[in-house]
Amino acid sequence: xxxxxxxxxxxxxxxxxxxxxxxxxxxxxxxxxxxxxxxxxxxxxxxxxxxxxxxxxxxxxxxxxxxxxxxxxxxxxxxxxxxxxxxxxxxxxxxxxxxxxxxxxxxxxxxxxxxxxxxxxxxxxxxxxxxxxxxxxxxxxxxxxxxxxxxxxxxxxxxxxxxxxxxxxxxxxxxxxxxxxxxxxxxxxxxxxxxxxxxxxxxxxxxxxxxxxxxxxxxxxxxxxxxxxxxxxxxxxxxxxxxxxxxxxx
Numbered sequence: 001x002x003x004x005x006x007x008x009x010x011x012x013x014x015x016x017x018x019x020x021x022x023x024x025x026x027x028x029x030x031x032x033x034x035x036x037x038x039x040x041x042x043x044x045x046x047x048x049x050x051x052x053x054x055x056x057x058x059x060x061x062x063x064x065x066x067x068x069x070x071x072x073x074x075x076x077x078x079x080x081x082x083x084x085x086x087x088x089x090x091x092x093x094x095x096x097x098x099x100x101x102x103x104x105x106x107x108x109x110x111x112x113x114x115x116x117x118x119x120x121x122x123x124x125x126x127x128x129x130x131x132x133x134x135x136x137x138x139x140x141x142x143x144x145x146x147x148x149x150x151x152x153x154x155x156x157x158x159x160x161x162x163x164x165x166x167x168x169x170x171x172x173x174x175x176x177x178x179x180x181x182x183x184x185x186x187x188x189x190x191x192x193x194x195x196x197x198x199x200x201x202x203x204x205x206x207x208x209x210x211x212x213x214x215x216x217x218x219x220x221x222x223x224x225x226x227x228x229x230x231x232x233x234x235x236x237x238x239x240x241x242x243x244x245x246x247x248x249x250x
Contacts (some may be wrong), residue, residue, distance in 0.1 A: 004190050005127035005198055006166060009205045015126040020164040021148040023129065030101045030186060031160045032134055037097045038158045042135050044091040045109055045182060051087065061209065063119075070116040073183070075108040079206075081197030083108075098184070103192050105199055106185035109135075117172040120147075123165030124202045127191040130165035131184040134158070138177035146171045168196065196241060204233030211237055 006015040025031035034041070039047035049056070058069035065071040075083035076095065082088065087109070088095055098104050105128070111116065123130065138144055141154045146161065155161060163169065165185075173179045187195050201223045 003190055005125055005194065006022065007125050007167070007205065008122050008182065009124075009188045009202055009208075010201070015166040016165075017126045017164050017166055021151045021167060022153060024163070024240070025160050025162055027131070028162060030131075033097060033100060034131070034160050034184075035158060036095070038133065040132065041091075041094045041097065041182060042157075044094050045135050045180070047143040048087060048090045049109065049111075049180070055084070055086065056109070064121060065112075065116060065118045067113065067116050070113040071118055072113070074078045075106065077105065077107050079185075079198065080105050081203075094182070099195035101184075101186060103187040103189075103195060104184060105187055106183070108183050110181050110183045112171060112173040112179045114138075114176045114178060115174060115249055117174075118170055120168050120170040125198060126164065126166035127194070127198045128185045128187055129162050129167060131186065132161040132163075133182040133184065134161070135182060136180040136181075138173065138179060141176040143174045144172065144179055146183055147166070156233065197237060198229045200233045201238045204231075207236075 006017075007015070012041065025035075055145075056072035056074050059065065059071045060088070062068065074087055076087050079081060098107050125245070132146070132155060134157045137151075137155040137157050140156075141152060145152050145154045146163075146169070147153075148163045148167050152159065187198060189196060
């Protein structure tokens with residue numbers, strides 16, 4: 001089988017991993033590392049949120065979740081690019097743990113506020129393991145949980161959840177408290193030599209989604225849309241290449 005990643009906006013075929021839902025963490029070395037350092041990661045993130053709660057940014061596509069500004073995040077790294085300097089500086093031990101994991105391309109604090117549902121959707125690509133390290137989980141199922149395809153699971157504090165982001169998935173928090181996780185994206189080993197291009201493709205797609213949300217236009221089948229994304233992707237790819245030469249962190 002050709003070693004080619006699937007991208008939601010570009011691919012006319014389905015992902016080769018379409019039947020995957022959740023992955024067994026015992027087979028993933030990075031899961032042990034994250035769980036081993038859970039206490040310090042939780043401590044740093046909660047302290048950061050307590051001091052910088054207003055820095056959490058609502059997700060731009062408000063149609064994807066119920067309630068206004070109730071799904072928020074703040075990125076340490078976002079598809080290959082360092083983001084919040086204050087978050088990186090405030091959580092040094094968390095960053096140190098992440099630096100020990102090969103092929104991490106994204107890491108962010110993700111918050112679902114009380115009585116909020118993230119509607120079913122597909123992720124951007126099958127080239128990654130999408131990971132949730134639960135920091136605060138107000139309750140278990142059925143009040144607070146995560147679904148991939150037709151399988152529901154609760155978040156458990158201190159236990160890493162790894163799933164197929166290319167599958168149809170949703171999340172909900174029907175409690176009166178917020179749910180907080182550390183979200184991490186790790187490139188699958190079979191795609192590690194395409195890491196820069198994967199980051200560029202997804203960033204190009206997200207940039208176009210952001211513009212489309214502003215002008216209320218988004219059509220996966222539209223050739224013009226795809227050409228624009230390809231243009232954004234190419235520009236981003238070369239910028240990421242320059243960044244990688246300077247920092248060599250990707």
